[in-house]
Amino acid sequence: MAYPLRPLLFALDAERAHRLTIGAMKAYGASGLASGPERRGPVTIAGLAFPNPIGLAAGLDKDAQAIDGFTALGFGHVEVGTLTPLPQPGNPTPRLFRLKEDRGVINRMGFNNGGIDAALPRIRAAKRKGVLGVNVGANKDSADRIADYAIGVGKVARDADYVTINISSPNTPGLRDLQDPAMLADLLGRCDAARIGEWGHRPLFLKVAPDLDREQLAAIIATAIPGKVDALIIGNTTISRPAGLRSANRRETGGLSGEPLKQLARTKLREAAEIAAGALPLIAAGGIDSAREAQLRLDAGANLVQLYSALVYHGPGLPRRILRSLR
Numbered sequence: 001m002a003y004p005l006r007p008l009l010f011a012l013d014a015e016r017a018h019r020l021t022i023g024a025m026k027a028y029g030a031s032g033l034a035s036g037p038e039r040r041g042p043v044t045i046a047g048l049a050f051p052n053p054i055g056l057a058a059g060l061d062k063d064a065q066a067i068d069g070f071t072a073l074g075f076g077h078v079e080v081g082t083l084t085p086l087p088q089p090g091n092p093t094p095r096l097f098r099l100k101e102d103r104g105v106i107n108r109m110g111f112n113n114g115g116i117d118a119a120l121p122r123i124r125a126a127k128r129k130g131v132l133g134v135n136v137g138a139n140k141d142s143a144d145r146i147a148d149y150a151i152g153v154g155k156v157a158r159d160a161d162y163v164t165i166n167i168s169s170p171n172t173p174g175l176r177d178l179q180d181p182a183m184l185a186d187l188l189g190r191c192d193a194a195r196i197g198e199w200g201h202r203p204l205f206l207k208v209a210p211d212l213d214r215e216q217l218a219a220i221i222a223t224a225i226p227g228k229v230d231a232l233i234i235g236n237t238t239i240s241r242p243a244g245l246r247s248a249n250r251r252e253t254g255g256l257s258g259e260p261l262k263q264l265a266r267t268k269l270r271e272a273a274e275i276a277a278g279a280l281p282l283i284a285a286g287g288i289d290s291a292r293e294a295q296l297r298l299d300a301g302a303n304l305v306q307l308y309s310a311l312v313y314h315g316p317g318l319p320r321r322i323l324r325s326l327r
Contacts, residue, residue, distance in 0.1 A: 006315065014096040014105075022066055029068030036129030038074040038323045045281040045303050046203035046230035048161055050131050052076035053298060053326075054319050057285050057306035058135035058164065058207075062112065064119040067126035074319040079306065080123070081135030082166050085151045087115035088139055091171060098312065099247035099258070103289070105309045107237065108254030110171045111137050116155045123159050133205065134160035140172050146187045154194035157202040165191055168209035168236035170255045176209055179216070181223045188227030203230040210235035210261065210268045210286060217268065218275045231281040233306070234269045237261070238286075258309035262287025266300065273301025289314060291325030298326075 009017040037051040044050070055077035056070050064080040071078050090112025097106045113119070116136070126132065136152030138145035153163050165187070167178040178187055188206075195202040206229045208220055224232060237255025245260060265286030272282055284302035288294050289310035297305050311318055 006313070010098070010100070013094070014098050015093065018060075018096065022061060025061075025066035025069030027069070029066055029070075029072060035072050037071055037076050038320060040323050041326060043076070043303055046162060046205075048131055048203060050076045050304060052323055053304045054294065054322055055079060055131075055133075055283070055304055055306045056319075057308040058082055058133070058166065059107075059109075060308055060311070062109075063114050064122045064126075064134070067123070067132060068129070071127075071130045073316050074323055075130060077131035077133060077161075077304070079133035079135050079164060080119070081113070081164070082111050082137040082169065083113050083116045083119050083134065083152065083156070084111050084137050084139045085116055085142075085148050085155070086139050087118065088112065095254070097249040097252045097254075099245065099249050099256075099260070101246040102250070102258070102260050103313045104245070104247070104256055104258035104260040105312060106249060106252045106254045106256050108171045108252070110140065111169065116152060120155070120159060123156070131161045133162045133164055135164040135166050135207070137166045137169065138172070138175065145175070145178065146183070146190055149187055150190040150194040153191045153202075153204070154197075157195045157197060158199045160202060162203040162205055162230070163195060164205040164207050164233060166207045166236070168207050170209070170211075170237060170239045179208060179212065179220055181219045184220060184223045185227060188223070188229065192228050204228065205231045205233055205283070207233040208235050210238050210264050211240060212268070214271050214275075217271055221272065221275050221280060225276075225279055229280065231283055231303070232272060232276070233283040233285055234272050234302075235265060235286060238264055240264065257286065258313070259287055259289060262289075262293065266296065269297060269302060270300050289318070291322045294322050295326055
C-alpha cells in the first residue's frame, strides 16, 4: 500500500530522505501528540513484557533520536543503533540505495553513528512506553573488537531493556568473523560479564546473518545457549542477490533488505527453529511487509518480528495495519 508522502521522499536521495524521516519522527515524539504502542497479543521473553509482537529493527534510528516517535507508530519494541564506543562517520557516500522495482534496499552505511556516549542522554530522556533495545557494535578501526562489544554492553545495560550484539553487518570488513564459534564464545563471555551491575542482569540478544549455512547456524546456536544469550535475531541484511532483481541498483555492494530478502529470511528462521527446538527465543527480521508475512514468521517459530525496509515502501501506518490483521 502506497502512502501520500512516498513520491516526495522518493524524489530525494535515499539518505537525505532517511534524515528527514528521523527529524519528523523526533518532532512527532516531542509534540505531545504521540501515543504509546498498540497493546495486542502481548509476548513475554527474557523476562520482558512486549506489548505486541511487532518491533522496529535496528538501523533506522541509529542515534536514538526518535524513540518516542517510533513507539507511537504502534511498535511493541523499538531497537536503536547500531551504536559503537567511539563516533564514526561510516562509509563514503552514496551508501544507501532503493531498489524501487523490487521493493528492496541496499545499504553499505558502515555503522555511522555519533557514539554511545552521545546517545545515552537521549535514551535516558525517552518516555519508554514500549520495550527499548539498544544494538551495539565495534568500531571499524578498533584493535580489539570483542573489547568494543563488552564496552558497549556495559555502557548501555543500565538504560536499555535489552542489549543486542550485532555481529552480522556485512558493511564492516571482518565483523562477521565473530560468528565463528570460538570467537563467539569469547565475545559472549565478556559481554555476559559486562551486562551485570547494580541494575541487575540485562537480557542479551544476538543478531546473526541470514547468509549462514545450516551447519554454521547450528554451531552459533550451540554456542549461544550456554553463552547465556536470551534471544536470537534472524537476521540482518544479505550479501546475496536473488535471481530476478530488476533495479539497476542491484549491482551496488552492501547488504540487501526488503522484499528480495523474504524467502531467505523465512528459510533461516525455519532452520533456527528446528535447531533450537524451543531452547532459545527467536526474533524474525527481513522482508516482513504485511500481516500475512508477520503471521507466517510467528507460525514458523518466531516469538517477535521486526520491520525496517518495508516502512520505506508501505509507510508509517504499516505497524498498526499489521497488528489489526494478526490472528
